[in-house]
Amino acid sequence: GAGVSQTPSNKVTEKGKYVELRCDPISGHTALYWYRQSLGQGPEFLIYFQGTGAADDSGLPNDRFFAVRPEGSVSTLKIQRTERGDSAVYLCASSLLSVGRGRGDEQFFGPGTRLTVL
């Protein structure tokens, strides 16, 4: 399929461990977004990339969270020293955004990675 793909679909880890979550956006989409969705909540913005650079990382909760997009396509969200409170579904979205219009361009979401920290 040509949609956004995320791997792994499920990740179980122990408190204090390091995890990496991967996102493959739709081919040609220049913008990539990471959100986190806790049970019973709507998605919460983490970070947004335009090309290779992080255009807005204001949603990252603390310095344990870091994301990269080195070649402007695939992105990896990295979480260090995981805590039980990090358990959530991590959603990635991409959009065909060539010029920022400040209107939240149409974003296509992947199925998410369910992270469980024991």
Next chain:
Amino acid sequence: TQLLEQSPQFLSIQEGENLTVYCNSSSVFSSLQWYRQEPGEGPVLLVTVVTGGEVKKLKRLTFQFGDARKDSSLHITAAQTGDTGLYLCAGAKGGSEKLVFGKGTKLTVNP
């Protein structure tokens, strides 16, 4: 503090009934989007509204953006079991591409 308040949080109705879901805020948004999410999947965009007072129709779904661009509603006519899902509203503020989501309305349409 939730920037976007959705109501009701849960809604269970019979097939054929009509319903309205609300999304309210004290903030002004440059656009507001409605998504539908099913278990184990990411949200899927239904509509984007950008002009105050705008009304958009998508088959049995009618979306309205408030005149002041602070609130929106989603009305479903003659609900079907296939409409079951989590309906999320999300707003974008001027100059920003990030979306602020509400908590969602979980709709169950019973046969």
